[in-house]
Amino acid sequence: MDSVHSNRSGGLTVLYIGGSHVQGGWIGHEMRRLLAAWAPQAEMSRGMHLPYRLAHTNTPTHFRTEMEGLWTADCCTRGKGQARCEAAPIATGILAYPEDSASIQHVSYLPDSSRTAYTSIQLWTNAERAQWHWTGNAPLRACTPLPGNLGWQLELERAADTLAVCFVAPEKAGVWYAGINGHNASATPHITWHEWGHNGLRIRHAAAQSGWDNLLQELQPDLIFVGIGLNDAVDGKRLNVPAYAAHYEALSSILRSSGAAVVLLGNTPAMHRSTSLAEPSASIGNWLRQHSRAHGMGYMDLTNALGGPGIVAEWIEDERMQPDGMHFTAKGYSAIANALFTAWMDAYSQAQKAPSLNSAIDAQPQQ
Numbered sequence: 001m002d003s004v005h006s007n008r009s010g011g012l013t014v015l016y017i018g019g020s021h022v023q024g025g026w027i028g029h030e031m032r033r034l035l036a037a038w039a040p041q042a043e044m045s046r047g048m049h050l051p052y053r054l055a056h057t058n059t060p061t062h063f064r065t066e067m068e069g070l071w072t073a074d075c076c077t078r079g080k081g082q083a084r085c086e087a088a089p090i091a092t093g094i095l096a097y098p099e100d101s102a103s104i105q106h107v108s109y110l111p112d113s114s115r116t117a118y119t120s121i122q123l124w125t126n127a128e129r130a131q132w133h134w135t136g137n138a139p140l141r142a143c144t145p146l147p148g149n150l151g152w153q154l155e156l157e158r159a160a161d162t163l164a165v166c167f168v169a170p171e172k173a174g175v176w177y178a179g180i181n182g183h184n185a186s187a188t189p190h191i192t193w194h195e196w197g198h199n200g201l202r203i204r205h206a207a208a209q210s211g212w213d214n215l216l217q218e219l220q221p222d223l224i225f226v227g228i229g230l231n232d233a234v235d236g237k238r239l240n241v242p243a244y245a246a247h248y249e250a251l252s253s254i255l256r257s258s259g260a261a262v263v264l265l266g267n268t269p270a271m272h273r274s275t276s277l278a279e280p281s282a283s284i285g286n287w288l289r290q291h292s293r294a295h296g297m298g299y300m301d302l303t304n305a306l307g308g309p310g311i312v313a314e315w316i317e318d319e320r321m322q323p324d325g326m327h328f329t330a331k332g333y334s335a336i337a338n339a340l341f342t343a344w345m346d347a348y349s350q351a352q353k354a355p356s357l358n359s360a361i362d363a364q365p366q367q
Contacts, residue, residue: 010189014221206251
């Protein structure tokens with residue numbers, strides 16, 4: 001953060017893990033806007049592009065996906081394909097399967113698509129080199145296999161803002177596609193905001209993914225926000241806190257081992273089928289607070305930050321929340337992002353006042 005904010009070379013990479021609040025993309029959209037205002041000289045990256053549309057679910061706000069040919073897909077939160085997602089070597093939580101000849105392209109939304117163009121791209125797939133070809137809007141200069149059979153590293157002759165690939169694989173060849181991640185090799189400061197969101201996500205779904213280490217190695221996050229618990233709270237009085245804790249401990253151990261700073265987020269205020277989720281969410285929040293303290297992670301109670309568990313009716317009335325009492329409107333998600341960003345910047349300001357807390361500062365003898 002120091003390097004980016006002071007216009008030195010370097011980058012800030014953030015990963016936000018969660019359910020439908022994250023998949024929808026509205027929090028990320030606002031966070032990117034706030035970060036761009038905080039460091040206007042920095043290049044902004046949209047982060048990884050996952051094939052949500054191929055799984056017949058909503059795509060985040062910052063890019064659109066177009067495809068041709070026949071595709072099927074598995075998602076980590078539903079259906080018989082959960083086990084295949086769990087076993088994948090890279091934990092994007094979603095796998096798409098091209099049948100015979102099929103193509104896909106991800107395009108950042110205008111007017112800023114040219115600002116999010118990439119010269120270097122990671123193509124996450126098990127396809128052999130003869131089973132795919134690049135069709136994006138910049139010529140392919142070179143490609144090499146990624147470590148661990150995760151796919152291919154593509155180097156382009158110039159920056160591309162249309163990320164497009166055509167797969168040519170025999171039917172039932174078992175080829176899968178898990179997404180694309182792009183970045184620019186640049187001496188200027190840059191910020192990347194990655195969203196890992198899946199509708200209906202529970203902690204057991206995230207913890208079961210075997211490819212987290214590989215994904216974290218590819219993304220190299222500096223900061224990870226984790227917002228998993230609202231769908232678990234739907235269980236109400238049947239919520240099994242020890243089971244939730246066991247799954248969460250398994251996931252957080254992997255996330256901490258990446259070297260990133262980790263912040264755990266408590267649930268947002270919610271109702272499910274006219275029943276308040278305040279009690280189970282409080283139980284989850286109490287455990288998250290204890291877990292974060294025990295392992296040197298941050299914690300933020302989003303319910304209190306937004307005004308308490310009783311705001312649901314008011315927020316539905318003024319159109320900050322959807323009528324279902326669980327999900328928010330764009331205005332509501334913007335409020336969540338602003339609360340999160342304000343808390344983050346407050347913590348950063350405090351860290352600057354206490355250099356011993358800031359690991360980014362060179363380890364020099366104190367006079």
